[in-house]
Every structure is written in C-alpha cells, then in structure tokens.
Amino acid sequence: MSIEILMPALSPTMEKGNLAKWLKKEGDKVAPGDVIAEIETDKATMEVEAIDEGTLAKIVVPEGTVDVPVNQLIAVLATDGEDVKAVAAGSGAAPAKAEAPKAEASKVEAPKAPEPAAPVPAPAAPAAPVSAPAASGARVFASPLARRLAKEKGIDLSVVKGSGPRGRVVAADVVAALAGGAAKSAVAPAVGSAPAAPVVAPLSNSALLEQVKAYYEPGTYEEVPLDAMRRVIAQRMTEARQTVPTFYLTVDCDVDALLKLREELNKAAPEKDGKPAYKLSVNDFVIKAYALAFQQVPDANQVWGGDRYLKLKHSDIGVAVAIDGGKGLLTPIIRKAETKTLSTISNETRDFAARARNKKLMPHEYQGGSSAISNLGMFGIKDFTAIINPPHATILAVGTSEQRAVVKGGQLVVATQMTVTVSCDHRVMDGAMGAQLLTAFKQIIEKPMSMLV
Numbered sequence: 307m308s309i310e311i312l313m314p315a316l317s318p319t320m321e322k323g324n325l326a327k328w329l330k331k332e333g334d335k336v337a338p339g340d341v342i343a344e345i346e347t348d349k350a351t352m353e354v355e356a357i358d359e360g361t362l363a364k365i366v367v368p369e370g371t372v373d374v375p376v377n378q379l380i381a382v383l384a385t386d387g388e389d390v391k392a393v394a395a396g397s398g399a400a401p402a403k404a405e406a407p408k409a410e411a412s413k414v415e416a417p418k419a420p421e422p423a424a425p426v427p428a429p430a431a432p433a434a435p436v437s438a439p440a441a442s443g444a445r446v447f448a449s450p451l452a453r454r455l456a457k458e459k460g461i462d463l464s465v466v467k468g469s470g471p472r473g474r475v476v477a478a479d480v481v482a483a484l485a486g487g488a489a490k491s492a493v494a495p496a497v498g499s500a501p502a503a504p505v506v507a508p509l510s511n512s513a514l515l516e517q518v519k520a521y522y523e524p525g526t527y528e529e530v531p532l533d534a535m536r537r538v539i540a541q542r543m544t545e546a547r548q549t550v551p552t553f554y555l556t557v558d559c560d561v562d563a564l565l566k567l568r569e570e571l572n573k574a575a576p577e578k579d580g581k582p583a584y585k586l587s588v589n590d591f592v593i594k595a596y597a598l599a600f601q602q603v604p605d606a607n608q609v610w611g612g613d614r615y616l617k618l619k620h621s622d623i624g625v626a627v628a629i630d631g632g633k634g635l636l637t638p639i640i641r642k643a644e645t646k647t648l649s650t651i652s653n654e655t656r657d658f659a660a661r662a663r664n665k666k667l668m669p670h671e672y673q674g675g676s677s678a679i680s681n682l683g684m685f686g687i688k689d690f691t692a693i694i695n696p697p698h699a700t701i702l703a704v705g706t707s708e709q710r711a712v713v714k715g716g717q718l719v720v721a722t723q724m725t726v727t728v729s730c731d732h733r734v735m736d737g738a739m740g741a742q743l744l745t746a747f748k749q750i751i752e753k754p755m756s757m758l759v
Contacts, residue, residue, distance in 0.1 A: 317669035
C-alpha cells in the first residue's frame with residue numbers, strides 16, 4: 307500500500323513552511339534515514355528524513371513552493387511490489403502553490419438570501435437632503451494635512467475634488483472647498499446625543515500597498531516582497547508593541563576594568579590547532595553579567611504566561627544576530643549561561659552566529675529563554691531601546707563603549723563607558739524590580755573579576 311509523505315511540523319509552533327528543495331527525484335529508491343527534502347521555516351532550513359522504505363512515486367508539491375501547511379500531502383511513496391506508475395497516477399496533480407482553491411463561478415451557486423417573514427417598514431425620510439459621497443464605499447486619497455483640516459472644519463472629503471497626484475486631495479483643495487461652501491460631513495449627530503465613533507476597518511495588504519504606491523511616481527521605486535522571516539518579525543513586533551506595557555531603564559557602566567581583563571585573558575588564551583582556543587568579546591562579558599544578574603534578582607527571571615508567570619531557575623540568554631544584510635533577525639540562546647565560563651560562552655556564541663546567518667539553527671536553539679540581548683555597539687550606536695520578544699519580560703539594549711568625560715571624587719576624568727537600557731514588561735515587574743536587575747548588572751560588569759569565580 308502506498309505511503310503518503312506529509313509536510314512535517316519541525317517545531318511545536320510551526321504552521322506552514324517553504325518546500326525549498328527536493329533531494330530525491332521521482333523514481334528514486336528511498337530508505338529510512340535518507341534525506342529527501344529541505345524545508346524552510348521563518349528562521350531555519352532543515353532536512354527531512356524518510357521514515358519508510360520504497361520508491362518516490364510522485365512529488366505532489368514541487369520545490370520552491372511557499373507557505374505549505376503542516377500535514378499537507380507533499381509526496382507519495384510506493385512500497386515494494388507496487389506499480390510505481392499506478393501509484394503516481396492515483397496521487398493527484400501537484401498544486402502550483404499552497405493557496406486556498408478559488409471557487410469557479412460556473413460550478414458554485416451562491417446561496418439565496420432568505421426572504422423576510424414580514425415586510426419591514428422603511429425609515430422616514432430625512433427632513434432635509436444630505437450630500438452623498440461621490441462614490442459609495444470608495445476610499446478617498448488625501449494628505450494627512452488635508453485630512454486634519456477637513457476634520458477641523460467639518461468638510462466631507464468625498465465631495466472635494468483633488469488636485470494632487472492621481473486625484474489626491476491636498477490641503478489647498480480643502481481650503482478651496484471651504485471657501486466655496488462645500489458640503490459638511492454627511493451625517494450630523496442628533497440634537498442632545500453624543501456622536502457615534504466611526505468604525506474604521508483595517509486595510510487589506512493589497513489596499514494598503516495601493517494607497518502607499520499612490521504617494522510615489524511610477525518607476526521611482528522597487529517592490530521588495532517580505533520573506534517568511536520578515537513577515538513573522540513584523541507580526542510579532544507589532545503585537546509586542548501594541549500589547550506589552552513597557553517601561554525603560556538606562557544606566558552608564560564603566561568598562562575600563564573589563565577591557566583590561568579582556569585583553570589579558572585573550573593574550574593568555576592557549577593555542578588549539580594553531581589558533582587561540584578563544585577570543586573574548588565585550589558581548590561575552592555582557593552575556594555572563596546579565597545571566598548572573600538574573601540569579602541575584604531571581605524574581606526578575608520570569609516570562610509572561612497569560613494569567614500567570616513562569617519563574618525560571620536558569621538564566622537562558624538570547625543573543626540577537628542580524629542575518630541577510632539586516633533583512634532578518636535570529637536570537638539563539640545560551641542555555642544556563644550563569645554556569646558557563648566566558649570562553650564557553652564566546653565559542654557557543656560564535657557557532658550560533660555562523661549557523662544563524664546560514665539559517666541552520668534548530669528550533670530548540672532559538673526558542674524560549676529568560677531574556678535577550680541586542681548589542682549595536684559595534685555600529686557606534688551610543689544608546690537605544692529594544693522591543694521585548696514575548697514571552698520574555700525583558701530585553702537588554704547595549705550601546706558602544708566610548709571614552710567620556712565623567713566626574714569621579716569631585717574630579718573631571720576620562721573613563722570608558724557603555725550605556726545599556728533594559729526594556730521591562732510592566733505586567734511582570736515594576737520599576738523597582740527592573741532597577742534592581744539593572745543595578746546588579748552594572749555592579750557585575752564594572753567588577754569583571756567576579757565573573758571568573
């Protein structure tokens with residue numbers, strides 16, 4: 307009996323993926339453990355191994371197909387003794403894309419609207435005629451200033467003729483309409499009653515695209531579609547910004563002692579295969595210090611669980627890694643970072659970063675964690691705030707290390723300082739707890755020898 311090969315779920319949260327490449331072709335023999343295909347999720351490219359033995363009779367979903375739902379049929383395997391051609395013929399045609407099929411108008415009959423049991427009396431006609439919009443349901447393209455002026459003056463934009471590009475209404479059109487006695491808003495609130503708030507439906511992606519393109523001259527831009535990773539980043543960051551009540555705490559850290567210790571440790575690194583066994587970065591110290599800070603303030607080591615918190619035992623610290631020239635972001639996690647040496651953290655981080663840029667991380671390597679670190683110091687950024695990645699309740703934004711004039715003991719001196727900002731979810735912690743976490747981090751980072759014991 308033929309065996310169906312379904313789109314696998316490569317992580318607990320995976321709903322769909324891209325079938326990047328078939329490594330076997332129709333007619334090839336397949337044994338258990340053979341790699342037959344490569345699947346791309348929003349964050350990784352993973353190999354799919356065969357479970358059964360047989361002949362690949364039919365590839366149902368061709369390589370390059372995007373957004374294939376989990377558990378959708380992607381191929382059919384003929385077992386020993388089966389007619390491969392017969393199995394292929396009975397497996398159905400391959401869909402071009404993983405999209406919902408469109409109903410054919412000639413075959414699908416629209417349902418008839420039910421007839422009312424009794425006629426409904428028509429509402430009484432208004433005492434005075436009201437101006438109707440130029441096109442019912444049509445969207446009016448107008449500049450932000452034009453919309454603000456129209457709202458202030460009570461002008462109905464649908465009756466204003468636009469003089470801007472593609473008929474767009476600009477501020478001058480509103481002023482001219484006001485001077486010419488243009489119709490006011492079509493619906494006036496009843497006397498003594500509060501006006502109803504307008505319900506504005508969100509634009510579909512295609513409608514929003516057309517609105518944005520109307521602002522620019524054709525030929526002056528290039529359309530760049532979002533890949534799967536960018537779509538997920540856009541969705542998750544928008545959700546985080548809208549739903550997570552966030553406050554920010556910032557502190558400057560003296561890192562002269564850290565930089566001196568880092569130089570000494572790197573010079574003392576033993577040789578391995580003709581190269582230093584490790585090369586510590588400032589970020590390695592930041593990861594270790596952040597992990598230890600959570601152990602000192604254990605109530606801050608929590609994540610949001612909807613109607614409760616999950617209080618974590620270990621400090622699992624995510625490290626943001628930019629990939630594809632800034633077009634994507636992955637956050638591999640250093641597990642139990644509070645227990646690891648700086649050299650171990652350094653080597654793990656380098657390995658994760660290299661595999662992240664090639665989208666070769668496994669889901670368990672970037673999912674979960676206590677918190678995350680976003681470091682833009684290598685770009686010369688002094689300070690910034692980062693967006694929390696749920697279910698995390700915190701994220702640490704790290705700026706560059708630079709020499710600054712500071713006052714110490716009443717004297718103006720030059721010190722190397724690094725500005726860090728922690729974003730905190732107010733549902734999980736208050737300002738005092740966030741301050742305790744950041745203070746613990748500052749104390750550890752300024753006394754780096756404590757990270758070696």
